[in-house]
Amino acid sequence: GENVEQHPSTLSVQEGDSAVIKCTYSDSASNYFPWYKQELGKGPQLIIDIRSNVGEKKDQRIAVTLNKTAKHFSLHITETQPEDSAVYFCAASNTGFQKLVFGTGTRLLVSP
Amino acid sequence: NAGVTQTPKFQVLKTGQSMTLQCAQDMNHNSMYWYRQDPGMGLRLIYYSASEGTTDKGEVPNGYNVSRLNKREFSLRLESAAPSQTSVYFCASSGTFRDNEQFFGPGTRLTVL
Numbered sequence: 001g002e003n004v005e006q007h008p009s010t011l012s013v014q015e016g017d018s019a020v021i022k023c024t025y026s027d028s029a030s031n032y033f034p035w036y037k038q039e040l041g042k043g044p045q046l047i048i049d050i051r052s053n054v055g056e057k058k059d060q061r062i063a064v065t066l067n068k069t070a071k072h073f074s075l076h077i078t079e080t081q082p083e084d085s086a087v088y089f090c091a092a093s094n095t096g097f098q099k100l101v102f103g104t105g106t107r108l109l110v111s112p
Numbered sequence: 113n114a115g116v117t118q119t120p121k122f123q124v125l126k127t128g129q130s131m132t133l134q135c136a137q138d139m140n141h142n143s144m145y146w147y148r149q150d151p152g153m154g155l156r157l158i159y160y161s162a163s164e165g166t167t168d169k170g171e172v173p174n175g176y177n178v179s180r181l182n183k184r185e186f187s188l189r190l191e192s193a194a195p196s197q198t199s200v201y202f203c204a205s206s207g208t209f210r211d212n213e214q215f216f217g218p219g220t221r222l223t224v225l
């Protein structure tokens with residue numbers, strides 16, 4: 001089955017810096033890659049996603065890139081703010097977009 | 113519009129006790145899911161229901177049962193709780209086949225002593 005690895009497990013940056021989180025997947029048939037943000041005490045919330053027919057997608061300060069050949073995808077956050085502090089999860093799916101396999105999460109801390 | 117709601121928020125059980133976690137969504141979604149979240153292991157799918165009347169096993173189904181009571185409600189039952197089932201449980205839902213976004217509830221923190 002699919003296996004998703006995520007790095008780093010923790011990431012500390014200064015406000016205004018950029019943050020990059022990387023994930024690799026094992027199943028070449030995976031075709032949907034979402035990123036979720038989880039704030040303390042809450043459930044995860046989708047922040048951006050990308051499908052395998054697209055190489056990059058941007059939404060204001062966040063962007064996701066996908067390299068199908070290398071089977072990895074990354075989340076980029078620019079001009080980080082303290083409210084970006086949270087745990088971020090990547091995920092992958094290849095079965096009707098319904099069964100997601102999640103990475104182990106990255107705890108991002110943005111210091112003022 | 114409450115989204116996905118879960119009850120209870122917290123629960124402590126003794127080994128061998130049973131309980132049911134409740135989940136409901138008011139977004140008219142077809143698909144619903146149960147995940148568990150453990151430190152350092154991300155979210156793992158326990159069971160899912162692609163549509164009303166169907167349920168399927170996910171990655172870690174052992175020790176759990178589910179019921180899709182109707183389109184709105186999807187419950188998770190622990191028949192004989194074990195300490196290994198101490199975790200945070202999340203319910204999620206999604207819309208049609210092409211509507212990928214999963215909406216998560218606030219979670220239930222379960223401790224089994």
